[in-house]
Amino acid sequence: MELVERLLRGDKRAAAKAISILEDYDKKAADVLGAIYPHTGKAHIIGITGPTGTGKSTLVFALAKEFRKRDKKVGIIAIDPTSPFTGGALLGDRIRMGSLTLDEGVFIRSMGTRGHAGGTSRATADVIKVLDAMGMQKIFAETAGAGQSEVDIARIAHTSIVVEMPGLGDDIQAMKAGILEIGDILVVNKADLDGVDSTLANLSLVVDREKPSGWKPRTQLTVATEDKGITDLADLIEEHYDFLKQSGTLETEGVERAKEELRAALSHHLFLRVFERPELIGEFNNLVQMVAKKEMDPHSAAEKLLGLAGIA
Amino acid sequence: MAKLRVLVAKPGLDGHDRGAKVVARALRDAGVEVIYTGLHQTPEQIVEAAIQEDVDAIGLSCLSGAHMTLFKTVMDILKEKGIDDIVVTCGGIIPDEDVTKLKEMGIAAVFGPGTPLQTIVDFHRKIAGK
Amino acid sequence: MPEEGDIKEIAKRKREWEGSTLKRSLDALPERRKAFTTTSSAPIDRLYTPDDTPDFDYFKKLGLPGEYPFTRGVHPTLYRSKLWTMRMFSGFGTAEETNARYKYLLEHGETGLSVAFDFPTLYGYDTDHTMARGEFGKCGVAISSLKDMEILFGGIPLDKISTSMTINGPAPVVWAMYIVAAERQGIPSTKIRGTIQNDILKEYIAQKSYIFPPEPSMRLIVDTFEFGSKEVPLWNTVSISGYHIREAGSTAVQELAFTLADGFEYVRAAKERGLDVDEFAPRLSFFFNAHNDLFEEIAKYRAARRIWARELKETFGAKNPRSWWMRFHTQTAGCALTAQQPENNIVRVAIQAIAAVLGGTQSLHTNSMDEAYAVPSAKAVKIALRTQQIIAHESGVANTIDPLGGSYFVEYLTDRMEEEAYEYFDKIEKLGGVIPALEKGFFQREIARAAYRYQKETDDKERIIVGVNEFVEKKPIKIALIDMDPEGERKHLERLNRLKKERDQKETERSLDRLKKAAEGEENVMPFILDCVRAHATLGETCGVLREVFGEYREPIIY
Structure with missing residues (x-):
């Protein structure tokens, strides 16, 4: 494919078009993915997550500048929520990153969560592959707010960073349940505000717990707006990456990740088998009515659809 | 299904972002993915952002009177890069005689003060239909 | 009652x-x-x-004019002794062109000057900066150096007229240029009168022509308070502005509440520096919008005076009654002007201006009918000035004080707006004060929501705007717009380059170095800025030094 050839040479416009194809999952998507897949697996993927208002975009901006100084090409994917009611989204993370736009070695893409047809994780993983294939070496995937997408990102990323700030209090309590635990590095941004000590104390509960890989989560204070703590954080990111490589975790997790990807792809394709066919969409809607009226259970309805699609 | 993506951009120094934000929100509510660049963007940054975001349209807003220079530069860069699949529209404080010139430059629509949001939404829906 | x-x-x-x-x-x-x-x-x-x-x-709610709580006005005779100052905000192109416009306006009965600067000047850039592309002289006059400032006021005696300057981020520098320009006319700083807008908080909130982050910006503002109270005693060192908040789409109550909250923040900051509230509070002035709704606007001004007096007296402990006065300038709403059937704007502006006068404004700018297209033509601006003169001399509204005082409707509205303003004060307090609230995007979000609702209601015809969504005419009405000197930018740049060649470069650099050290320390920077101006450092160079020391502000992401 000409498009893929161009993107492999680092052509940003081609990469951008390929991303749209994968995001929209149009007819060419499978071909694009197939063509770029052999060229992926070189990049270090870093997930950044945490509550809104903690300054994630600013942190990514600061880290991107730092890795540019270290001569790494940087890809950034900024994910913001899509409205479940209108399907629209306001994607504003570029506001923070304006001055990187013209940097040859940086590619930034904003994405809506588009909470339908396969979910965020599929599209995000695919888009990361494009950035990987075009030669980006450090790829940041930043997710907004709270929700499932954070956990999804942890499955895709090699290094997961959870961003906190002083004074969040209750939010931290709520987060403890899941999101904090995915963090390989816990960042307390806006560390010039009061209450850093109590935030760190809260985090220590998580930090003390070793991950299955043997990595002990670390904390880092930053003031991203003033580039404070950014060099140390970048060092920490590299340290974690080195650990993954040396301990063999990168490889073992790679197999896990492949399994996840295959699972996601499988369910997406099963889904498409049904929804690509207009007559089956009609049948789907009939079955929805029946399930709603309790005339059929959802599992039997799914079996029936798969049968009609010629799968079961 | 292909999702319509629109870049809303404010070139130059003008900080009046009321209109840009209202339009961004109206497009969002109409199901569009709107990428907002924020203030103080150069024409070069706007075009590059449009490329990386692979948008279908760019909406430029400027109320300072610098539109003839700034919008023209955006159009020139697009032409120079051979980009002809992005529709450009604009709004702001723009005298009638400039509207004609802007259209000659290739700007598809000028949404002046008082334009109903629905007009802007409908215009973009038409792009999506193409 | x-x-x-x-x-x-x-x-x-x-x-x-x-x-x-x-x-x-x-x-x-x-x-x-x-x-x-x-x-x-x-x-x-x-x-x-x-x-x-x-x-x-x-007595609790209204009192008598010139007495606490000043609801009926700060002057015991209001317009019976002295009419409001007719002050037309103007500026475009070169200093020469704007100077000619000022003389034209003064000739036609204007009683105060008000300078509109172009965007590069508002951001502290010289015209040759890359970000200045296309902006020269477009929405105001370009002032890059003392030389430009002297031309701007050439032949205008600065001890006879008061001048208001809409400048915020670079306010200390532009003010210094004015002080030195007066100095070179032989007029000492103790004799000049006027206002610098110098209200950075509303820039973060609404108009977005900020330069530095909040902390150094507040320091610069307090520096001007301190310097002004000693060296330029007749000068209003800040004009706390709701105008731009309203233009950004806020409601009248938001304009009232956010502006007053900003005002309290300045008072707090100055008190923290150790300044005596009665030293600087009398030099604080305000600037409000006059939108379409006559009674809502009048109630807003009355509520503003009452709240300010009460808070200054009771919360901030001011003892000098002058500290309790809220004096304000008004400008009719630019955002209410329509591009459709522009002559109709003359009527809108007249109604808005009447609201300001019935609300007891100290000075007034009336917009010109053509401003939904460009900066105004001489003819349009003259009609706008004449509108004020007709209101002053023919309508009778200036003959008695607060004529709507005691109206059941207006008193009710005044009370309600006051109450709603206090609800906002509480919310702002809970967010940690004005600066934390703006960093969290509170004001920006409130304003964006109101702006969106306004547009929706207009689109849905819940609100009728003549010529826009009702009584629409297909054929556009043509009006003649301003003609600017096409060679203006070239002439301006030539002057700038010549200045850089002819000045004593070593002295310029020395003054900039000294400013840098002062900015890094805690000294009041005003004397150092004045030295830079005297050494012909340009606006961009002087602000550049401050940018280097203070950094630049980046806005939070809010829709």
């Missing part, structure tokens, strides 16, 4: 009226709309009676 017993009787009779006289009328002829609202979408009842302000206490 009536006694308590009377109020009960009025309420009772009103209920009876609703069941009888009113009901019969509504049955025969229903009202035009389900709900009536102000321009800010606040609900308005059919009729107001004393029942709507049951705890009305004349």
